[in-house]
Amino acid sequence: MIKEESAGPPTVITRPWNNPKVRSIFFQAVLLIVVVSFGMYIFGNTAANLEKQGIATGFRFMGTTAGFGIITHLIEYSEDSSYGRAFAVGLLNTLLVAFTGIIAATIIGVFIGIARLSKNWLISHLAMVYVEIFRNIPLLLQIFFWYFAVLRALPAPKASLNFADGVFVNNRGIYLPSAIYEEGFSLVIWALVIAIIAVLVMTRWAHKRQDATGQQFHTIYYSIGLLIGLPLLALVVTGFPLSWEIPELKGFNFVGGTVIIPEFIALWVSLSIYTASFIAEIVRAGVQAVSHGQTEASNALGLTAGPTLRLVILPQALRVIIPPLSSQYLNLTKNSSLATAIAYPELVSVFTGTILNQTGQAVEIISITMAVYLSISLSISAFMNWYNAKMALVER
Amino acid sequence: MNKITSTVMMASLLAISASTSAATLDDVIGKGFVQCGVSQGLPGFSQFDDKGNWSGVDVDICRAMAAAIFNDSEAVKYTPLSAKERFTALQSGEIDVLSRNTTWTATRDTALGLNFAGVNYYDGQGFLVRKDLGVNDALELGGAAVCTQTGTTTELNVSDYFRANNLEYTIVAYEKADEVVAAYDAGRCDVYTTDQSGLYAQRTKLKDPSAHKVLPNVISKEPLGPVVRQGDDQWFNVTRWSLFCMINAEEMGVTSKNIKSKMGGDPATKRLLGEEGSFGENLGVSPTWCANIVSQVGNYGESFARNLSVPPLNISRGVNELWSKGGIQYAPPIR
Ligand SMILES: N[C@@H](CCC(=O)N[C@@H](CS)C(=O)NCC(=O)O)C(=O)O
Numbered sequence: 037m038i039k040e041e042s043a044g045p046p047t048v049i050t051r052p053w054n055n056p057k058v059r060s061i062f063f064q065a066v067l068l069i070v071v072v073s074f075g076m077y078i079f080g081n082t083a084a085n086l087e088k089q090g091i092a093t094g095f096r097f098m099g100t101t102a103g104f105g106i107i108t109h110l111i112e113y114s115e116d117s118s119y120g121r122a123f124a125v126g127l128l129n130t131l132l133v134a135f136t137g138i139i140a141a142t143i144i145g146v147f148i149g150i151a152r153l154s155k156n157w158l159i160s161h162l163a164m165v166y167v168e169i170f171r172n173i174p175l176l177l178q179i180f181f182w183y184f185a186v187l188r189a190l191p192a193p194k195a196s197l198n199f200a201d202g203v204f205v206n207n208r209g210i211y212l213p214s215a216i217y218e219e220g221f222s223l224v225i226w227a228l229v230i231a232i233i234a235v236l237v238m239t240r241w242a243h244k245r246q247d248a249t250g251q252q253f254h255t256i257y258y259s260i261g262l263l264i265g266l267p268l269l270a271l272v273v274t275g276f277p278l279s280w281e282i283p284e285l286k287g288f289n290f291v292g293g294t295v296i297i298p299e300f301i302a303l304w305v306s307l308s309i310y311t312a313s314f315i316a317e318i319v320r321a322g323v324q325a326v327s328h329g330q331t332e333a334s335n336a337l338g339l340t341a342g343p344t345l346r347l348v349i350l351p352q353a354l355r356v357i358i359p360p361l362s363s364q365y366l367n368l369t370k371n372s373s374l375a376t377a378i379a380y381p382e383l384v385s386v387f388t389g390t391i392l393n394q395t396g397q398a399v400e401i402i403s404i405t406m407a408v409y410l411s412i413s414l415s416i417s418a419f420m421n422w423y424n425a426k427m428a429l430v431e432r
Numbered sequence: 433m434n435k436i437t438s439t440v441m442m443a444s445l446l447a448i449s450a451s452t453s454a455a456t457l458d459d460v461i462g463k464g465f466v467q468c469g470v471s472q473g474l475p476g477f478s479q480f481d482d483k484g485n486w487s488g489v490d491v492d493i494c495r496a497m498a499a500a501i502f503n504d505s506e507a508v509k510y511t512p513l514s515a516k517e518r519f520t521a522l523q524s525g526e527i528d529v530l531s532r533n534t535t536w537t538a539t540r541d542t543a544l545g546l547n548f549a550g551v552n553y554y555d556g557q558g559f560l561v562r563k564d565l566g567v568n569d570a571l572e573l574g575g576a577a578v579c580t581q582t583g584t585t586t587e588l589n590v591s592d593y594f595r596a597n598n599l600e601y602t603i604v605a606y607e608k609a610d611e612v613v614a615a616y617d618a619g620r621c622d623v624y625t626t627d628q629s630g631l632y633a634q635r636t637k638l639k640d641p642s643a644h645k646v647l648p649n650v651i652s653k654e655p656l657g658p659v660v661r662q663g664d665d666q667w668f669n670v671t672r673w674s675l676f677c678m679i680n681a682e683e684m685g686v687t688s689k690n691i692k693s694k695m696g697g698d699p700a701t702k703r704l705l706g707e708e709g710s711f712g713e714n715l716g717v718s719p720t721w722c723a724n725i726v727s728q729v730g731n732y733g734e735s736f737a738r739n740l741s742v743p744p745l746n747i748s749r750g751v752n753e754l755w756s757k758g759g760i761q762y763a764p765p766i767r
Contacts, residue, residue, distance in 0.1 A: 090662040091523060091545035104587045105603040115591045187618040207619050208577055208602075287575040288622050291600075298620070299604075376582070379606045379615070385582060389516045389607060393583030396544030398520045 082399055097395045098123065104390055106381045108297050119391050126386030127408060133303055133382060134369040134412070140308035141368060142361075145315025150345070152320050163316065171313035176374055178310055183302035183378045190298070193289045202282050204290055207298065211283035214294040220274035227270035228263070235259045299380035303372065311368045315361065322357035323349055354427045362420035366413050383408060456528055456660070456667035457501070457716050465507045468494035469527035472512040472609060475633040476740045476747065477533050477553075486510050490531040492735040493552060493658045495728070496674040497529065500712075500721035505728040514608055516583030519544055522661060529671055530659040533627060535585045540659070549671035551657040552732075554751045554760060556650035557589050558628035560635060563645050565622060570649035574599040579612050579621035581605065586626050589652040613637050627654045629740070629747060636744045666716055673715055677722040679763035680704055681731035683754055688730040691723065703766050711766055722766070732761065 052058045086093050098120040105115055109125040110132060151163035170178070187207050191197065196206040204211040235255075242253040271278070283293030326349050334344040376385035383405060392401045460466055470478035470490055478488040486508075495505040511527050522530045523545060533555075534540075536548040561567050570593070580586045582605045594601040604621055606612045616624040617638050624631065628646060635641045658675065660668050681687070684701055686694045694701055702708040705723040712719040729735065733754075740747040753759025 086545075088663065089523060089545040090542075092543035103591060105591045105601070107602050107604055115595060184614065184618060187615065187620055192619055288573075289575055289577065289602075291575065376607045377611060379579075379604045379611075381605070385605070385607070389582040390587060390605065393516050393519065394539065394588070396519055396523070396539070398523070 086399065092395065092397060093400070094397075095400060097391075097397060097400075102391070104394075106386060107379070108295075108300065108381060119395070122391060123383075123387050123404075126381060126383040129380065129386075130369075130372055130382040130384075131412070133300065133307065133372050133375070133380070137304055137307040137311065137368050137372065138365050140304065141311035141315055141364070144308060144312035145364075146319050148312060148316035149319025150323070152316060153323055167313045167316050169313075170309050171317075175306065175310050175371055176377060178306040179302060179374055179378060182306045183298065186298045186302050193285065196285070196290070202280065204283055204285075206290075208289055208295070209298055210296040210301070211290045212294045212296070213280040213282045214292070216279045216281055218277040218279065220277040223274050224267050224270040224277075227266040231262045231266040234262050234266075238262075297380070299375070299378050302378060303375045303380050307368055307371060310371075311364050314364050314367075318357055318360045318364065319353070322353035322355075325356045326352045351427070355424075358420060358424040358427060362417055362424075365416050365420065369412055369416065370409060454664050456664050457670060460501060460528055460667075464502070465509050466494055466498045466501065467509050467511060467526070467528045468497075469511050469513045469518055469521055469530040469532055470494070471532045472514060474533060474609065474630060475636055476629065476745045477633065478510075478512075478531070480510075487739060489552060489735050489739045490533060490656075490658075492678075492729050492739070493531040493671075493675060494529065496678060496725045497670060499724040499728045500670065500674050500677070500715070500717045503718055503720075503724045505724075514583070515581050516607060518583075519546065522546065522659060525661075528660075528667070533630065533656045534659055535627075535654045536657055537585060545662045546659050547662050547668050548655075549658045549660060549668055550675040551655040552675055553629060553656045555627040555629050555654040555656055557586055557625060557652040557654055558631055558650055559647040560616075560624040560631045560644055561622060561647060563643055567647070570647050570651065571597060571599070573601070573623060575601070576622040577602045577604060577620065578623045578625055579604050579606070579616045580625050581609055581612050582607050584626065585652070585654065590625050593651045609634065610637075627656070629656075632745050632747055641744070670715055670717060673711075673766075674721075674725060675732075676763040677704070677725050677766070678729070678732040678735065679754070679761055680766055681722065681726045682733040683756060683763070686726055686731060687734055688727050691727050700765070700767075709767075 083093065099118050101115075102117055102119050102122040103115050104122075106113055106122065106125050108129065110128045111121070111125060113121055113125050148163045148166055151159050152167070154160045154163070190205060190207040193206045193208055196204040196211075198204055202213045235258075238258060239255050242255050246252055281292050283290040283295075330348055330352065331344060334348040339347065372382055373384040375382045376389055379385070388401055388405050392398055395401070468491075470486065470488075473479050474488070476488055478486060478490040480486045491508075491510070494508045494510070498507040499505040501507070511521060513521055513527075513530075513532060518530055518532055518534065519540070521527050529549075530546075531552075533553070534548075535555075536551065540546050541548055559570050559573070561573075567573060573594075578590055578601050580590065580603065587603065587605055590601070590603060604615065606615060612624065612626075613634050615621065624634070626634070628650060631646050635644055635646070638644060658671050660671050681704060684694075684704060686701060686704065691705070695705060696702070696707065699708065703711065705726075706712055706718075706720040710719070712721040715721065718724065730738065736749065736752065739745075741749070749759060751760050753761065755762040
């Protein structure tokens with residue numbers, strides 16, 4: 037029997053399991069359940085195993101006394117401090133070397149990358165040699181090389197090199213005078229803050245004016261003047277409320293002042309030099325990705341080599357450079373954990389080395405450490421993504 | 433990152449391993465060898481020659497266990513471990529026994545879930561300095577830079593000692609022993625501190641060993657001995673009695689050389705050598721377990737003499753002499 041269909045488009049009936057939306061929700065739910073139950077299984081299993089083996093668990097250890105010394109710390113720390121504080125010391129030391137390393141690696145990397153493109157045969161080949169040497173030798177070897185090179189090259193404390201009667205260099209580190217702030221010094225800080233704000237405002241104003249009228253303004257000179265002049269003026273007005281504590285040789289070594297330990301120097305140098313060799317290649321690739329027509333157009337407009345690079349090539353190259361650059365920053369940060377080999381007390385050395393050994397709480401400590409590296413990496417990624425979005429070409 | 437991957441792997445092993453079996457002895461018999469955690473090379477205690485053969489008093493404990501279990505002192509596989517890796521390796525079941533100049537402390541015995549089976553070397557922490565430093569006593573070390581290894585008792589002892597005596601110091605802690613030696617040799621530190629036996633052993637690795645001396649001060653108690661996981665009494669017993677067998681054999685004058693002639697002797701010796709009683713059976717190993725140990729590895733005194741009392745170490749027995757000869761090495765009787 038044939039039933040008369042009403043006119044109009046035929047309604048397609050899809051069964052729920054044929055509906056792509058329903059399907060995708062279903063599979064995602066299944067995946068989520070699997071992942072969560074696997075996680076819970078691991079967690080439960082771990083807890084049960086540790087309990088059975090009589091291994092201490094939990095995070096209470098973070099509050100107990102550490103009892104060991106750490107050679108360099110950015111925050112107040114002594115043997116009486118807690119493991120939690122020792123952890124913070126290690127973390128800050130990691131951040132310090134990562135941050136300074138990223139800055140140095142970027143500067144060296146950009147420099148070498150551009151040098152590789154130089155028309156000067158010697159310069160471009162020297163840059164090539166740099167890249168090939170440093171990116172092909174394992175980082176750990178480079179760290180050892182710099183460390184022992186630094187240690188062997190420098191004299192013992194008694195024979196320290198002395199610069200300007202206040203800076204001493206020996207195989208225990210670089211000893212610098214440390215500043216002692218007296219009353220009234222806060223005014224100098226305020227002067228600096230005001231100078232920075234003034235520079236920012238001036239730069240904006242200068243940009244606006246250039247956009248509107250085409251007139252250029254020498255922001256650089258005025259900025260330098262402001263940044264140096266204002267604090268200097270404040271210093272004079274307050275009568276130099278600042279004195280220096282000069283390191284002094286007492287017994288085995290120098291006391292007083294600030295010391296930069298050789299472990300930091302070796303790690304910082306090797307991380308920077310190693311990572312710079314990768315950054316150089318990234319920069320070169322980025323610059324070469326900008327078509328030659330841009331250079332020609334820029335030359336046709338009468339821009340010389342410097343401004344062409346700065347105003348035309350680099351802004352476009354940055355789009356290509358930034359994403360792989362982020363990976364290098366992440367690598368550098370993670371590679372800083374190799375420091376444990378040369379006694380620079382960063383997170384891995386202090387936390388997964390000494391503290392893990394004293395408390396035996398491997399699972400907790402490794403979890404925290406992984407979470408910390410993950411957070412640092414995600415923060416760097418987030419920052420670089422933001423920067424990348426800012427630098428991306430605005431299509432007009 | 434490579435540095436922490438191994439630790440991470442062990443920690444995850446610890447986390448997911450269905451459970452390290454409680455019956456280590458059965459596992460060991462099943463696989464046919466003892467997996468023994470040792471140092472990465474400490475002369476006299478656990479070191480390997482250019483053919484890859486391991487020797488030392490710590491190694492002898494593992495060989496003794498293999499002799500007791502398999503009647504074959506060579507049925508051992510070694511895992512070299514740095515100070516900071518060793519406990520995780522044991523907890524996670526990567527090794528069956530840790531015999532790596534490890535100090536018996538309260539935390540390790542309790543919170544770490546481990547058990548110390550005995551003491552095969554009574555030690556104490558000391559200091560090594562350059563002779564030309566002109567220091568004769570540790571109390572003259574105020575302000576010194578001190579090199580040591582991460583994850584050891586020495587890190588804590590040295591801070592206790594310097595603080596108790598109101599002395600300033602800076603500690604430089606490396607992950608691996610070889611790096612401590614190299615850094616100390618390069619002048620990074622005024623002092624190298626670790627167990628005194630370790631100082632004598634590591635001194636042999638310096639460029640000019642004779643330019644350095646060990647100070648007389650002993651600042652801590654470092655009873656070193658083999659360690660196993662908690663909760664496996666049978667395996668604990670095998671470990672502990674392998675050591676006791678060696679000490680008892682020395683006390684009874686039974687050596688690898690004269691063991692044949694000692695057979696069928698007095699009752700105590702008969703028990704020691706498995707000719708009487710069921711001690712091996714009770715332990716879960718062969719009846720002649722102790723005879724196997726003594727004939728293949730030697731007694732405690734022989735092991736000590738072979739590994740520690742020879743040049744360049746020349747370590748004397750000191751407190752490690754038998755109790756009957758004025759020392760403190762003492763083993764409960766086999767009876
Ligand atoms: N007895 C100490 C261990 C001392 C220790 O590990 N000493 C170092 C000497 S620097 C060592 O033997 N290292 C050998 C190695 O790491 O292979 C403890 O249990 O914490």
